[in-house]
Amino acid sequence: MRIGYYPGCSLEGSSKEYNDSLFAVAEKCGVTLEVIKDWSCCGASAAHNLNHDLALALPARTLALAEKQGLEDIVVPCAACYSRIAGTKNEISNNIAVKAKIEGYIDLKLTADVKILTVFEFLQKYIFPTVDQHIVNKLNQKAACYYGCLYTRPKEIAAVEQIENPMEMDEVMAKAGATPIDWAFKTECCGAGLSVSRTDIVAKLSGKIIEDAADRGAESIVVACPMCHMNLDMRRPEIKKQLKKDINIPVLFITQALGLSMGIPADKLGLNKHYVPTDKVVNCIVKMEA
Amino acid sequence: MARIGVFICHCGENISATVDVAKVAEKAGKLSGVAFSVDYKYMCSDPGQTLIIEAIKEHKLTGIVVAACSPRMHEGTFRKAAEKAGINPYFCEMANIREHVSWVHPKSDATTQKALDIVRTMVAKVKKNAALFPIKVPVTKTALVIGGGIAGIQAALDIANAGHQVIMVEKKPSIGGHMSQLSETFPTLDCSQCIMTPRMVEVAQHPNITLHTYAEVESVSGFVGNFDVKIKMKAKSVDYKKCTGCGACWQKCPSKKIPDEFNEGMGFRTAIYSPFPQAVPNKPVIDRPNCTYFTKGGKCGLCKKVCPADAINYDAVDEFIDVKVGAIITATGFDLKHADFFPEYGYGKFKDVIDGMQFERLASASGPTAGEIRRPSDGKVPEKIVFVACAGSRDKAKGIEYCSKICCMYTAKHAMLYKHKNHEGKAYVFYMDIRAAGKDYDEFVRRAIEEDEVQYIRGRVSRIYEKNGKLIVKGVDTLMNGEPVDIEADMVVLATAVVANIEAESLAQKLHISYNKHKFFAEAHPKLKPVETNTAGIMLAGACQSAKDIPESVSQASASASKAIGLFSSNELTREPIVAVVNRQAPPNFTSCTGCLLCQEVCPYHAIETEDIKDRGGNLIKRAARVNAGLCQGCGTCVAMCRNKSIDLQGFSNDQMLSEVMALLNA
Amino acid sequence: MHESTHHHAETFKSKVEEAIGVTVSHCYQCGKCTAGCPLNEEMDIMPNQLLRILQAEMPGYEEKILSSLSIWLCLACDTCYSRCPQEVLLSKVMDYLRQESLRQNKVNPKAKDILSFHKAFLNSVKMNGKLHEVGLTIDYKLRSLNLMQDVMLAPSMAAKGKLAIFPHQVQNTKEIAKIFKKITDSEGGKQ
Amino acid sequence: MDFEPKIVAFVCNWCTYAGADLAGTSRTKYATNVSIIRFPCTGRIDFMLLMKAFENGADGIIVSGCHPNDCHYTSGNFHARRRWIVFRSLLDFMGFDTDRITFSWVSAAEGTKWAGLVDETTEKIREKGPFTEFKKLDYSILEKIENDVVTE
Ligand SMILES: Cc1cc2nc3c(=O)[nH]c(=O)nc-3n(C[C@H](O)[C@H](O)[C@H](O)COP(=O)(O)OP(=O)(O)OC[C@H]3O[C@@H](n4cnc5c(N)ncnc54)[C@H](O)[C@@H]3O)c2cc1C
Ligand SMILES: Cc1cc2nc3c(=O)[nH]c(=O)nc-3n(C[C@H](O)[C@H](O)[C@H](O)COP(=O)(O)OP(=O)(O)OC[C@H]3O[C@@H](n4cnc5c(N)ncnc54)[C@H](O)[C@@H]3O)c2cc1C
Ligand code: SF4
Ligand code: SF4
């Protein structure tokens, strides 16, 4: 099986560590990812806010390129990209007229039958089969897995089984030796696309999320999306102002957490790139007995 | 050789004003097979009927066509006349030249021609008619009542009090159904047990009622008046003839941690148990999957040791009995939608999010808290309680579009009961509409709002989550511009949807009755036959048909009882012989039926059975269809389905219909 | 068998319904959408009420809806849809209303920054085929005139090696520009 | 003289026949071209009978019974409809003018609808003219195919 990879814009820029940690984990397990050649931006929230056709055409181009390249599974580590691409695939496969129109715009033919995997689906499908032999550390801490909206809704493209109480990331964290906690804000929205233009709102929404995790004793928040990461990690000063208290829980990408349990060095996983220091996580690692 | 008489009616001037009746009579007289033809002023009058009778006798007529009004008006009249004259009444047909001709067309040649066409058509038909005889079936004057909730109890008592035998089958160890679990009942707030218990006892003691608890219907065959029913008596492990109900066994039973169904899981019972103190019969059964004796290979045996009556029998097995009944009343009630259905409300996850029936048990004096409303998690009396109406009902996304009908009322009742017990407490109800359309019902809800100060908030709750021991209820007030309302509650009660009994579908298949897509049993007609089913002799009572409250369940139960009593009022049933028949031929074919059973699939009444045709030596020659005349209603759908015309409908046979078509078109 | 077809006059409501395949009358105004909407506190017109306004079609309703702030705040998180008993795809309605508001030039003044960001974002994609965060920042600042707002925390990000100063580009940026052009053209040049 | 079409109506006893009776008791006037053949239920109507009617010179046919959920026999009309849908596609395929058969629902309360149906159908068939093409069709294959149709 040739596994395709769609990094998305953020993983080339502000969330490079997510990209790096994903590759580090894959490499350790001997899994290769092929980047989709000449991929372009999915349009994220901006396109569907302003133009529906554009919101379909941009992801469709990527899908078509993946097909051309002969890929069957593609891993999309960003929740926004996942949502756009899976949504486009869904709409195109259910409506021939739309499909024809979009094919016209992008000058490419589509079957839309590639399978789109989130990072946690990828981990479960391709990493889990061999991961046990690589796990050397136990992440001895309570982790709050945060899924946000784009993996859990709308139900037609949800990447999780139970949309109100998803467990897929929790399973990955359990593998890494952490204790996933039951909390109330797993799937609440962090403010996503308003991060730049209405930071005040993002601070409010993300603040509630972080507060609930803290109240329930979480020692880390684990995400699988660069936007969630940005809002929960980098927007901490605004959140602090909003909550009128300082909460220092670090926010990790799920690949970083799993990478730590596999003994991959923290800097290789890009843990130094976070706004909220991550030493607390690194410090609670326990070596497993041989 | 057919000798047909044709009688053309003037109906005063109703027909003769536009149709040239004399001409019709004259032309009809010339049709092949017509031996006599006449027109007359009022055919249905006494002289008119006498004219027909005399003509039949005088002209030795083999059949008659009365060209007059609609058969829906006077077919019976003229069939009786034919019978009086000594011919089979089914040799009489009517040609409708009034409603379909004279009243709808002007006086003209075309009108007269159309009248003649119709007469010719009916003459052609009557020539193909055959003598038919009313079908008579004997009636077994015993009713089977399936389900011992309030509906089944009411129906059983009504029938038994009318002097007929009743067999009641209840699958649980006690009768009583949901009503026995209720605390107080709307709209009067009288104690449910107080009005229920006497009726349960009456059933047990009634000389005409045979009660089988812990029993189920295994199979049903036969038809109205003559059903054969096999009943499965599940092994109780207790000999009821010996047991006195002393209770020594369940007091001593060491398996004490079994969630108590009667208290909706909010308490425990033992492995040998009687479900509640007022149970009828108040004798125990052993719940084998939870009994040490059965799970640990003969260990324990304590109940047998302590039983003073030596009633315990570990070797008891399921038994089957066969009974014959004439009518069946289905009263198997409803279920409530359970866990996993409301992930957004945390039902099944948070202990203090409960459903309406659990609330009933909390509010009941005989319940796990002796009637004090305390929350399950820590036993605290809630200071703020939220009721969520329409939880799962009227929710297309969850597959239940219908309104559960009773929950508006019981939610108002619950809020009231709570307020009566906790004056300082705050009760909120999230609702979409208040459906309280019964006698004194809206007044009841208004009382909750106006006198007991229950806060009604119009809006649906989006989500409930738990935080620091409180349940955060995220709702909205759509009457305040959609303002979000978040309530920190101590307890939440969901008015979960009323759904069909989980076994409804399999029971319906055993009984051959229809059900809707939500598995509620279907009535024969929504307005005019609301308690009967499509299968003659099987009636419905209570919430097995649709969500119902007690007054409605009881009314319907009495109505279905009266249908059964009506059925039992004579010794045999007479039915019109308009039924389907499978043709018969001489050996070696016996019938042209190939046994494809396409007819069986389409018959709305499950009237088609299979018949094994055997030779003299008893060897199977072929399997063919056979119509159960007791069940067939004469729709003829099977006839149109049969590819080789092996099944036909008496009175509307292939031959008759084809003759009509040919005669109509070939003047 | 003859089945009659109904003809309605085209209204703004019917336009919305047709464009996105949502039937507004399916909404029975329970408010569950609003109750769960993460943005409800910020909105000027609640999600259920937007639908109500569409349903009722009272004079001036089109204007009222198209100039609301709510349509720009909606994050398309689909919390509403995932719990709506009537399966009304509200986020799609919001999508459409936003686009229509833009086409008709009715954007709420308070949504200016949000719109600027979306435009800057798309502009970056149009030029590079991918998003260039530094470019986006500059463009957004120019559009919104929020020069002082530390939009992307540029200094600390750059220090952590998170910002690429030069854009990554797709090999054939012309191809992307062509897609943008085709779509803009097909809509009569409006964007 | 104008062409006067001959139309046969196959109707059920409980709804449409009664509806036609009601048109009578209400003295609603309509064209004389349609004559009724009464069936217990539309489920009883065998489509070969329709073919026989055309073969014997009918120019048009009406089939009418109870509204979908009102069937006296609960589901006979559904079966009729299901068979009709398959049958019609077959007729269409053979080049048969299926417009000569009008399928309708007329309840016992719809006397006016019945009258309207008769007038409209008569007008429609009058415009179409006599059904001479039918003779040219080899409808006998229908008889063979119908066996498969009913199994659908
Ligand atoms: C929370 C709540 C509160 C309510 N409060 C009120 C109120 O205050 N006032 C009011 O009027 N109504 C109230 N109701 C409604 C009331 O409970 C029903 O109207 C009533 O119970 C219906 O009676 P039933 O006999 O039809 O069904 P059920 O009570 O469900 O009885 C059915 C019986 O059939 C048995 N059975 C099921 N399947 C089989 C089978 N296959 N074979 C044999 N036996 C079988 C069951 O064990 C049961 O004993 C309330 C309902 C609920 C859920
Ligand atoms: C506008 C309207 C629309 C409706 N639509 C529907 C509908 O679509 N579906 C539905 O299910 N229901 C409908 N209903 C309800 C329906 O009409 C009633 O349920 C039904 O008519 C009740 O029947 P009844 O026999 O109890 O009373 P009635 O129909 O009122 O019959 C009572 C009879 O008793 C006679 N009578 C009265 N007093 C005496 C006396 N002292 N001595 C002798 N005779 C007496 C009266 O003359 C009358 O003939 C509707 C009602 C209304 C008002
Ligand atoms: S038989 Fe019918 S048509 Fe003749 S007089 Fe009687 S009512 Fe009139
Ligand atoms: S101890 Fe014996 S007699 Fe007493 S209730 Fe139990 S079984 Fe019946």
Ligand code: SF4
């Ligand atoms: S044998 Fe079973 S029922 Fe009897 S006392 Fe022991 S556990 Fe209880």
Ligand code: SF4
């Ligand atoms: S009865 Fe009331 S609470 Fe129950 S489903 Fe109907 S409207 Fe909702």
Ligand code: SF4
């Ligand atoms: S009667 Fe006809 S349809 Fe029924 S089983 Fe026999 S051949 Fe088949």
Ligand code: SF4
């Ligand atoms: S006539 Fe109707 S009810 Fe009778 S056997 Fe045939 S399909 Fe069944």
Ligand code: SF4
């Ligand atoms: S949740 Fe659905 S039905 Fe309820 S108000 Fe919102 S859109 Fe309407």
Ligand code: SF4
């Ligand atoms: S999709 Fe929009 S309207 Fe719906 S809940 Fe999310 S933000 Fe609110």
